[in-house]
Amino acid sequence: MIVCGVDEAGRGSMVGPLVVAGIAIERSKIKTLEQLGVRDSKKLTPASRRRLYRQILNLADDYAVFRISPKIIDMHVARHQLNHLEALYMARIIKKLGPHTSYVDSCDVNASRFGKELEKLSNISNIKAYHHADAKFLVVSAASIIAKVTRDRAIEKLAKSYSIGSGYPSDSRTITCVRNCFAKTGKMPDFVRKSWAPAQKIANYQAA
Template identity: 35%
Template sequence: MKFLCGIDEAGRGPLAGPLVVAGVILKKDILGLNDSKKLSEKKREKLFDEIKESSKYHIVFKSAKEIDDFGISFCLKSSILEIMQNLQEFSDSFLMDGNTNFGIKNLQKEIKADAKYTCVSAASILAKVSRDRFMDKISSNYPNYNFDKHKGYGTKAHIEAIKEFGRSDIHRVTFKLKALGETEFGNQTLLSF
């Protein structure tokens, strides 16, 4: 018997750090699963280990450089395809949180699936915790930016740090900021922070 595989991402919109996409097939019920954004950090951390022990899963990281080189949509699509390939032995049904399936055959999509389906909630948690841990780990290598505080998202403090120190090698240079007087051109993303 094959089970539904839930897929979700963390890090689509930050100014720095990777995109992380996770796919999860739960082998047993886990209490307390929900969209990772609705859970406390402590709760996510506790569920993270429980999910890994109770599932088949695959987690994909795409670096800021890959996002700059290929675009966020390509990175999302290639991550999803990698997950589907790695978990196809255990699932023939895949569900992505969101409003697009990136033209991928056999990939269902549903808005707010991360709050409705436990396997997508679990994927949301694996992606979020994996990304947060990565940003915490590298934070000491980039002391000017305090990545452990904002995880690379466009907070006021982070934008002020970019104004003062410029972008680091893990910043997404194609994500342009109105706050820095940058304008959109080509395949770049303009962010209104």
């Protein structure tokens, strides 16, 4: 019995990709995930996530990871379709992995509706969407780790050229970096999500 867990990382970030990841694993191996110390990626240190990342991929029967660029994110935000964008990529993962049952962390306030959308998009049934699924199901926790480590690596790559901070608008280093980049070139860098309110505020202030 193959089960799948799907989660994302970086949805609220101002910069960098939104990463959606999924793993497929025999149900009998889920106990091993627990023994390895797998849990919601937000409750783990970066070092623990990196260690578990490799162990999870070695244990999983299959996995899939998609990185969604700021440009694609901005296009969908303009249409008020950010949840739909996430659903599209989650459905692609589930379709690729072909599990008997899938557990998904819902970004929709109506988790049941989100699960039905995924079933329609993937043409696969038995998709169970829940809020905080990454804290409820180990297979989703494992997917959250894969997504988070992949996302962290993308930010680390940016950090080699920019003082980007965490990438989230609550981080003053991120705001300062984006403000400085815009001031130097008169436009937002490609790694910034231009549809985010803090980015628009910076652009409007500099243009005034």
